[in-house]
Amino acid sequence: MLDLKRQYRPLHQELLDAVGHVLETQQFILGEPVAAFERTAAGQLGVAQTIGCSSGTDALWLALAAAGIGAGDAVVTTPFSFFASVSAILRAGAAPLLADIEPATFNLSPAAVETVLDAPQGKSVRAILPVHLFGQCADWTGFSRLAKERGLKLIEDAAQAWGAECNGLKAGALGDAAAFSFYPTKNLSAAGDAGLVTTNSDDVAERARMLRQHGMRRRYYHDEVGWNARMDGIQGAILGVKLKYIEGWNHARRTAAKRYHALFHAAGLAEAGPYPTHGVVLPHELPGTHHVWHQYVIRTTRRDGLRQFLTERKIGSEIYYPVPLHLQEALKSLGYAEGSFPEAERAAREVLALPIFPELREDEQQTVVSAIAEFLS
Numbered sequence: 228m229l230d231l232k233r234q235y236r237p238l239h240q241e242l243l244d245a246v247g248h249v250l251e252t253q254q255f256i257l258g259e260p261v262a263a264f265e266r267t268a269a270g271q272l273g274v275a276q277t278i279g280c281s282s283g284t285d286a287l288w289l290a291l292a293a294a295g296i297g298a299g300d301a302v303v304t305t306p307f308s309f310f311a312s313v314s315a316i317l318r319a320g321a322a323p324l325l326a327d328i329e330p331a332t333f334n335l336s337p338a339a340v341e342t343v344l345d346a347p348q349g350k351s352v353r354a355i356l357p358v359h360l361f362g363q364c365a366d367w368t369g370f371s372r373l374a375k376e377r378g379l380k381l382i383e384d385a386a387q388a389w390g391a392e393c394n395g396l397k398a399g400a401l402g403d404a405a406a407f408s409f410y411p412t413k414n415l416s417a418a419g420d421a422g423l424v425t426t427n428s429d430d431v432a433e434r435a436r437m438l439r440q441h442g443m444r445r446r447y448y449h450d451e452v453g454w455n456a457r458m459d460g461i462q463g464a465i466l467g468v469k470l471k472y473i474e475g476w477n478h479a480r481r482t483a484a485k486r487y488h489a490l491f492h493a494a495g496l497a498e499a500g501p502y503p504t505h506g507v508v509l510p511h512e513l514p515g516t517h518h519v520w521h522q523y524v525i526r527t528t529r530r531d532g533l534r535q536f537l538t539e540r541k542i543g544s545e546i547y548y549p550v551p552l553h554l555q556e557a558l559k560s561l562g563y564a565e566g567s568f569p570e571a572e573r574a575a576r577e578v579l580a581l582p583i584f585p586e587l588r589e590d591e592q593q594t595v596v597s598a599i600a601e602f603l604s
């Protein structure tokens with residue numbers, strides 16, 4: 228599914244030198260390696276402020292809390308994402324409200340959010356939290372309009388989308404604040420847990436910096452109850468090295484996605500969609516967006532059988548996500564049920580992520596598509 232060693236081998240010495248420097252200087256928590264990464268990251272994303280932190284989950288919580296979302300507020304997000312998109316809202320003390328997704332992109336639907344906003348909630352909605360799922364930006368034109376009309380904040384879950392763009396702006400520079408994850412499987416990855424908050428607001432940035440250090444502006448003077456959500460120096464140093472290469476890696480992912488498209492079309496398996504019948508519906512890039520293909524996710528009605536078939540042939544695949552968030556045991560108290568979000572539920576039954584990473588070879592992609600053709604024929 229993903230061979231991280233292929234990324235590591237050519238960078239081996241450069242990464243060891245960067246880690247060695249941290250060991251020499253003993254700057255293990257925050258410090259210059261993290262500050263240097265934050266500066267370069269800000270330049271690359273075209274955003275004024277970046278705040279390194281301990282994980283994507285903590286970045287989401289920090290982004291929400293620093294943007295002033297807390298007890299008594301509601302935040303609308305998607306049921307088709309990683310758990311943290313919802314759990315971070317709860318951790319910020321706010322109430323998650325869910326809205327269904329677009330079947331063609333799996334991203335939160337602005338029209339579905341609008342329906343939620345128009346329904347009587349008994350809750351004060353303060354923000355929308357769209358996720359740029361699988362490396363493609365959510366419909367920012369739609370969300371910007373909604374946010375403007377209704378006076379809402381937009382918080383991006385950009386965990387899967389380093390380098391993605393919408394209308395010429397990078398993910399992370401679109402909303403009031405954004406959160407990135409550098410979990411090792413992400414397209415920009417650390418050697419452990421790490422995350423980043425981005426914002427164009429100096430106030431939000433200042434608050435996020437304070438909250439990631441137990442609410443301290445001055446050492447041992449606590450203005451608010453924050454948390455320990457700091458980035459390690461070693462992660463900052465590693466990410467600083469990888470920032471030099473991420474554009475090339477994203478380009479290679481786009482090339483691999485194009486190759487899958489061509490191979491599926493050549494095999495006569497590609498269907499128009501958004502729903503599959505006998506073949507596979509391929510993911511696609513919407514006009515105005517720049518997809519970074521964190522995942523290449525197909526839809527098929529025979530998903531579980533296909534996955535089993537691929538596993539027997541030692542071909543990696545993954546289901547993101549088998550259970551939509553509103554049907555998770557831990558989120559029962561949100562009050563949703565089977566049938567609440569038909570698009571998310573259908574996607575959960577049909578999606579299959581295929582191997583995609585910058586170093587994936589053409590012959591390996593050919594093997595994947597041939598195996599799928601054999602199963603479906």
Ligand SMILES: Cc1ncc(COP(=O)(O)O)c(C=O)c1O
Nearest residue numbers: 282283284309311386408409410
């Ligand atoms: C969409 C999304 N949001 C949030 C997260 C949380 O990031 P982390 O695992 O770094 O806490 C992840 C990654 O796991 C993710 O994919």
